[in-house]
Amino acid sequence: MTPTPSGGPEPVLTVDGLTVSFRSRYGSVQAVDGISYELAPGEVLAVVGESGCGKSVTSMAVLGLLPPTAHTTGSIRFADGRGGTRELLGADERTLGSVRGKEIAMIFQEPMTSLNPVLTVGRQIAEVLRRHQGLNRAQARARAVELLGLVGIPAPDRRVDEYPHQLSGGMRQRVMIAIAVACDPRVLIADEPTTALDVTVQAGILDVLRNLREQLGTAIVLITHDLGVVADIADRVLVMYAGRAVEQGTVQEVFAEPRHPYTRGLLDAVLRPGTRPEGGRLREIPGVVPRLTDSPDVCTFAPRCDRADERCTALRPALDTAAHAAACWHPLAGAAAPAPSEATR
Amino acid sequence: MIPYLLRRAGQSLVTLVLVSVVVFLGVRALPGDPALAMAGETPDPQLVAAIRHQYGFDQSLPVQYWKFVSSAVTGNFGISSRTGMSVTHSILSAAPVTVELALLSLLLATLIGIGAGVAAAVRRGRPTEWLANAVALLGLSVPSFWLGMVLVLAFAVAIPLFAASGFVPISADPLDNLHRMALPALVLGSGMAAVVMRQTRSSMLESLSADYVRTARAKGLARRQVVYGHALRNSLITVTTVLGLQLGQLISGAVVTEQIFVLPGFGKLTLDAVTNRDYATIQGVVLCTATAYILVNLLVDVLYSAIDPRIRIGGAA
Amino acid sequence: MSTATATPAQQTAPAAAAARRPGRLRRLIASPLALTGLVIAAVLVAVALAAPLITPYDPTLPDFDHVLSPPSLSHWLGTDDLGRDQLARVFYGVRASMQVGVLAVVLAFLIGVPLGLVAGYYGRFADTVVSRLTDTMLAFPFLVLAVGLAAVLGPSLLNATIAIGVAQIPAVVRITRAETLRLRHLDYVAATIANGGGDGTVLFRRILPNAAPALIVQATVGIPGAILGEALLSFLGLGVQPPSPSLGVMLSSAQSFIAQAPWMAVFPGLVIVAATLAFNLLGDGLRDVLDPRGGTA
Numbered sequence: 039m040t041p042t043p044s045g046g047p048e049p050v051l052t053v054d055g056l057t058v059s060f061r062s063r064y065g066s067v068q069a070v071d072g073i074s075y076e077l078a079p080g081e082v083l084a085v086v087g088e089s090g091c092g093k094s095v096t097s098m099a100v101l102g103l104l105p106p107t108a109h110t111t112g113s114i115r116f117a118d119g120r121g122g123t124r125e126l127l128g129a130d131e132r133t134l135g136s137v138r139g140k141e142i143a144m145i146f147q148e149p150m151t152s153l154n155p156v157l158t159v160g161r162q163i164a165e166v167l168r169r170h171q172g173l174n175r176a177q178a179r180a181r182a183v184e185l186l187g188l189v190g191i192p193a194p195d196r197r198v199d200e201y202p203h204q205l206s207g208g209m210r211q212r213v214m215i216a217i218a219v220a221c222d223p224r225v226l227i228a229d230e231p232t233t234a235l236d237v238t239v240q241a242g243i244l245d246v247l248r249n250l251r252e253q254l255g256t257a258i259v260l261i262t263h264d265l266g267v268v269a270d271i272a273d274r275v276l277v278m279y280a281g282r283a284v285e286q287g288t289v290q291e292v293f294a295e296p297r298h299p300y301t302r303g304l305l306d307a308v309l310r311p312g313t314r315p316e317g318g319r320l321r322e323i324p325g326v327v328p329r330l331t332d333s334p335d336v337c338t339f340a341p342r343c344d345r346a347d348e349r350c351t352a353l354r355p356a357l358d359t360a361a362h363a364a365a366c367w368h369p370l371a372g373a374a375a376p377a378p379s380e381a382t383r
Numbered sequence: 384m385i386p387y388l389l390r391r392a393g394q395s396l397v398t399l400v401l402v403s404v405v406v407f408l409g410v411r412a413l414p415g416d417p418a419l420a421m422a423g424e425t426p427d428p429q430l431v432a433a434i435r436h437q438y439g440f441d442q443s444l445p446v447q448y449w450k451f452v453s454s455a456v457t458g459n460f461g462i463s464s465r466t467g468m469s470v471t472h473s474i475l476s477a478a479p480v481t482v483e484l485a486l487l488s489l490l491l492a493t494l495i496g497i498g499a500g501v502a503a504a505v506r507r508g509r510p511t512e513w514l515a516n517a518v519a520l521l522g523l524s525v526p527s528f529w530l531g532m533v534l535v536l537a538f539a540v541a542i543p544l545f546a547a548s549g550f551v552p553i554s555a556d557p558l559d560n561l562h563r564m565a566l567p568a569l570v571l572g573s574g575m576a577a578v579v580m581r582q583t584r585s586s587m588l589e590s591l592s593a594d595y596v597r598t599a600r601a602k603g604l605a606r607r608q609v610v611y612g613h614a615l616r617n618s619l620i621t622v623t624t625v626l627g628l629q630l631g632q633l634i635s636g637a638v639v640t641e642q643i644f645v646l647p648g649f650g651k652l653t654l655d656a657v658t659n660r661d662y663a664t665i666q667g668v669v670l671c672t673a674t675a676y677i678l679v680n681l682l683v684d685v686l687y688s689a690i691d692p693r694i695r696i697g698g699a700a
Numbered sequence: 701m702s703t704a705t706a707t708p709a710q711q712t713a714p715a716a717a718a719a720r721r722p723g724r725l726r727r728l729i730a731s732p733l734a735l736t737g738l739v740i741a742a743v744l745v746a747v748a749l750a751a752p753l754i755t756p757y758d759p760t761l762p763d764f765d766h767v768l769s770p771p772s773l774s775h776w777l778g779t780d781d782l783g784r785d786q787l788a789r790v791f792y793g794v795r796a797s798m799q800v801g802v803l804a805v806v807l808a809f810l811i812g813v814p815l816g817l818v819a820g821y822y823g824r825f826a827d828t829v830v831s832r833l834t835d836t837m838l839a840f841p842f843l844v845l846a847v848g849l850a851a852v853l854g855p856s857l858l859n860a861t862i863a864i865g866v867a868q869i870p871a872v873v874r875i876t877r878a879e880t881l882r883l884r885h886l887d888y889v890a891a892t893i894a895n896g897g898g899d900g901t902v903l904f905r906r907i908l909p910n911a912a913p914a915l916i917v918q919a920t921v922g923i924p925g926a927i928l929g930e931a932l933l934s935f936l937g938l939g940v941q942p943p944s945p946s947l948g949v950m951l952s953s954a955q956s957f958i959a960q961a962p963w964m965a966v967f968p969g970l971v972i973v974a975a976t977l978a979f980n981l982l983g984d985g986l987r988d989v990l991d992p993r994g995g996t997a
Contacts, residue, residue: 101601131606138603146601151594154613156620156692165612166602201692217602394835401836412852520984524976526928528935529951529969532958540959635843639932643955653844654936657851669848673839 048117049076050224050257051100051142056112056127057333058095058104058281069095071281071333072112074357077225079119080255082247084262084272084289086304092281093261094147097227100126100259101144102134116141119224140170143218147230149210153202159186159213160198163220170221185216189246208239215246219256226250227259232267244271265308269293277301280328280338287362297364299343337367387694388685395681402673403455407448409669410662438464438662451666460667465659470667473652478671480550480648484640485633487564488572492629495576497615497622500583504591505610515580522577527636531570531643538566548645567644571636575629582625583618590614620691627683631676724989734985740978747791748798757785759792760943768961778963781953782943786964790971792945796934797927797975800861804926805919807865808872813915815869816876817903821884830877834870842867846929850938857930857946860939864929868922875918879911913990920983924976931972947972 058070070092077083085093098104100114114126118141124133138144146152154162163185164178173181179198186194189212202210211231218226228247232240248271250256260272268275268289275292277285277300285298296302303323325342335354340346345368357365364370418434419426435441438461439450454461460470503515538544546563553560590596591614599613638650649668656664688694728734747754763783771778777786819830837845846863853859883889889906897906933939934948942949947968954964 103597103600135603135605138601140603144601146594146598148594152598154595154599154617156616156690157613158692165599165604165608169602169604169608201696203693204696214598217598394832397832398835398839401832402839405836405840409848409852520977520980521973524924524973524980526931526969526972526976528932529965529972532951532955532965533969536958536962536965631838631841635841638841638843638847639936642936650843653847657847660851665848669840669844672841672844676839676841677835 047079050079050117050119051077051259052113052115052117053096053100054113054115056096056099056114057110058092058099059109060105061107061109065331066109067331068333069108069281070099073276073278073281073283074112075276075283075286077257077259079224079257080251081274082251082258082260082272084260084268084275085278086262086265086268086275087278088263091278093278094229096278097144097229097259097261100227101138101142102126102129102131103144116225136170139166139218139223140221141223142225142227143221143223145211145214145218145226145228145231147233149207149214149234152214153210155202158199158201159205163198163213163217166217166220181220182216185220186213188219189213189216190242191216206239207235208242211235211239211243212246215243215250219250219254222254223256225259226256227261229261230263231260232264233262240267247271265293265304277304282338283357283365284339285364285366286357291362295362295370297362297369298339298366299345299368299370300339301364302370337365339366387688391681391684395677398677399674402677403452403670404448406666406669406673407451408444410665411444438462455667455670460670461663463656463661463664465656465661465664470663473664474649474667474671477648477652479552480646481634481637481641481650483553483560483564484567484571484637484646484648485630487568488575488633488636489626489630491568491572492575492579493626495572496579497583499576500580500622501587501610501615503580503584504587507588512584515584519577519580519584522573522580525573527570527574528639528643530573531566531640534566534570535643550646550648563644567640567646570643571633571640574636575633578629579622579625583622586618586621587614590617593617620687623687623690624683627680627686630679630683634672634676728985728989731985731988733981734988737978737981737983737985740974741982744794744975744978745798748795751791751795755785755788755791757788759784759788759945768957768964770961771963777967778961780950780964781957781961786950786967789945789950790947790968793947793950793968794971794975796857796940796944796946797930797972800857800864800930801923801926801975801979803861804865804868804929805922807862808868808922809915809919811866812869812872813876813908816873817880817907819873820877820880821899821903821907827877830873834873837866837870842929843932846933847936847938850933855933855938855941857940857944860930860933861926863933864926867929868925871922872915872918875914876911879914880907883907883910916990917983917987920979920986924979924983927972927975927979 053073053075056070056073057068060067060069073092073096075083075085085096087093095104095108099108099110104110110127112127115123116126116137117123124137126134126137129137153159160179160182163182164173164175167173167178167181168175183194183198186197191197191209191212197205197209202213205213211234215231226247231247232243235243244267247258247260251258258271260267262268272289274288275286276283277292277298279298279300285292285296285301292301293305296305300323307322323342328338328341336352337343337346337350337355340350343350347368349367353367355365355367357363418431418438418440432441439447442450451461458471460474462468463470463473466473499515499519503512506512539546545566549563551559551563591610593614595617596609596614599609604612634649637648638653640646641648641650642654649672652664653668655661656668729738761784763779763785766775766779766783768781769775769779769783775785775787777790779785780789815830815834819827840848845867846860849863849866850859853862884902884907889902892902892906930939930946931948931951934946935952936948937952940946940949942953950968951965954961954968957964
């Protein structure tokens with residue numbers, strides 16, 4: 039059922055049929071609806087979609103960081119590469135505590151607020167080393183200086199004793215990366231790591247991520263709405279819309295030949311060098327993302343789609359397991375229509 | 384940070400001068416002539432004049448103010464017209480009582496308030512939070528003097544666990560001292576504990592939902608470390624401010640508590656002085672409490688900037 | 701097919717509309733704690749207004765045949781050391797408490813709000829002067845201030861009210877000043893200034909209405925504070941003078957009979973607790989509803 043990179047090694051992270059709903063004062067809201075993916079060791083998977091499509095919620099679910107109002111079903115399995123596999127969804131705090139920061143680490147969107155303002159950055163890096171690698175104070179500090187150098191912070195032996203407010207946004211994000219990679223995690227989840235930063239700083243952060251993947255073999259789940267970032271660094275793409283996966287494939291496939299009208303819309307909304315949008319203007323996708331209170335058996339994109347017909351509003355299209363596939367009754371390029379939704383549920 | 388503290392110190396000095404003017408003028412506005420009061424039932428005009436001269440009441444207000452301030456700076460608050468003794472002496476003998484009472488209540492309020500506030504925030508939506516909130520609300524609503532009476536009724540009259548009145552210096556008998564101070568400290572500390580608890584709870588709720596706490600959890604830190612090492616450490620900054628403000632309010636509370644438990648502290652001194660129109664003592668006592676309040680607030684600001692690196696080390700590097 | 705063809709957006713829209721944030725009053729009442737506070741406060745206000753109508757006893761007339769009698773059918777809350785009916789005295793005491801509670805807060809607002817507006821809006825010199833003045837006032841512990849005023853003006857209910865009101869001024873100034881500072885930098889206020897709105901328009905049409913939620917919350921905190929203050933001053937003999945009834949006066953005389961006639965201390969105290977608790981509950985509820993920043997905290 040899960041899209042698999044054909045014939046690859048054992049996936050390090052497997053998300054299978056993940057659903058997340060939130061109880062709120064105004065009823066239940068379906069944030070993630072049946073997301074599945076596999077992440078191979080050393081692979082960079084980009085999860086793409088508009089704000090509120092559930093991409094951040096998906097990644098928070100992996101580390102069990104959702105608030106108690108969240109209700110989850112499905113499965114999230116982590117393979118430690120030493121033959122062991124752990125189920126993370128619904129795992130107790132002990133299990134999660136031994137995975138978080140050690141096996142799977144996370145970088146957040148807001149470097150300004152994600153660091154504790156009253157602790158030195160060195161202390162915040164050392165903390166994770168002392169927790170997972172049992173280093174003493176001096177060892178942890180020495181390693182923190184090393185890590186700051188690794189993520190490209192100049193004069194790391196001085197910066198290590200500084201507080202977050204003394205660093206620029208880009209520097210803080212580098213510190214966040216240093217914390218994340220401190221224990222050599224197998225998986226790094228980067229949630230919009232460059233969104234809050236200047237374009238020039240963005241490039242630097244992406245370089246750091248790319249180096250990590252190459253030098254340490256870290257698999258990365260990159261959550262972003264920036265298709266430029268995707269093209270720059272990712273191997274594969276998963277496109278999400280309103281809590282569901284609508285298309286997946288390699289970067290080349292998806293960018294060259296988008297199959298889902300939504301993916302096409304996303305690509306059309308971005309100016310790309312060498313191409314000139316029709317009519318000389320960037321196209322926007324009409325309408326807004328629906329807020330779902332349940333999981334209707336329809337194509338949720340249909341109200342905004344110019345190709346929609348009766349079938350789209352009557353049956354839910356499934357996402358095929360093929361290498362490049364879209365959950366759509368009327369895909370754009372020559373692929374056959376997927377099977378009816380009964381098969382998927 | 385240094386310029387900031389200098390500015391704060393300057394502000395405190397201005398406030399202090401204003402306070403001294405207000406105290407001086409306020410005391411002069413009290414009805415009744417102290418010289419007449421001292422001269423007895425059938426005042427002899429010559430005696431009244433002599434008293435006026437002796438205490439300097441016959442001089443102009445600016446001159447009297449200057450004398451008052453210049454001697455106050457050297458720790459001399461004049462002679463009490465009621466006891467004929469040095470005001471400084473009465474203040475020095477009353478101060479330890481009130482200071483001990485204030486510190487004990489502060490300790491109690493800090494321990495109970497921060498502990499309950501953290502528990503309520505961490506156990507949000509569970510009985511613990513509900514209970515802590517209810518007790519705090521009750522603590523805010525119960526008048527301290529009534530609580531004092533009820534506690535005396537319960538723990539000194541019905542079940543005699545504690546002494547209901549009297550003071551024994553801690554140097555004379557530490558155990559007996561605590562035995563007598565326990566109930567007053569509880570009475571005085573309860574309202575403050577409630578305020579501290581509510582502040583701790585609300586800033587802990589804010590800290591716990593902050594991004595950096597999410598980061599700390601994502602690092603795999605133990606829950607204890609996330610709550611105390613990260614969330615509480617940030618919350619303590621605001622809690623410290625509230626504690627400082629409360630310490631100033633303690634002086635008011637001490638007056639009542641001392642009245643109920645018959646403790647010879649500042650409160651009793653103030654009430655006696657006011658009812659006897661004892662100018663010099665009122666001036667001295669009020670000036671001392673106001674100065675203490677201003678100094679405590681200054682101290683809190685210093686402490687505040689010492690624990691918040693954003694103030695201690697200003698600006699981006 | 702008709703239901704199945706409904707788009708998700710259409711399905712969710714009516715539900716969302718129905719579940720839209722209900723009115724503030726309704727949300728206030730929806731909280732059981734705030735509702736409890738509101739009900740108790742309403743009952744106490746009713747008692748305060750109707751005190752002369754609902755008690756058969758004169759609260760000040762001694763009855764030496766029934767001195768210190770415990771609660772009974774004829775005297776529900778017992779009698780005091782002069783044989784006066786405690787229930788009647790509690791009713792009139794509530795009247796005094798409410799009077800002080802409301803009037804003191806009104807006084808504090810009449811003086812504090814204009815000062816806060818001026819300090820926050822004009823800044824610079826005005827701000828410095830007002831801030832030093834409030835600091836000076838804050839440096840006097842409430843009781844010292846009240847004791848001083850009672851000594852200067854003489855002890856009475858009115859003077860206690862003035863003392864309590866004056867003591868609350870600094871808090872009102874601070875909150876008004878902070879709100880004004882916050883609001884005057886918001887875009888719509890800046891726009892009013894840029895469009896040539898006079899100071900009066902900006903202060904009274906833009907800033908004051910938007911500062912109202914925080915001020916209302918402050919008022920609900922001020923009322924229980926004033927009630928406690930009156931009880932305290934009267935307890936110390938600096939407020940209402942005997943034989944006039946006041947909850948504080950009642951507790952003061954109860955102190956001498958605490959072992960023989962505990963009911964003298966218990967009931968007036970419980971009423972004070974109920975009154976302050978009611979307004980505190982109401983204040984917490986209002987804060988949740990009115991003040992988004994005080995919010996759920």
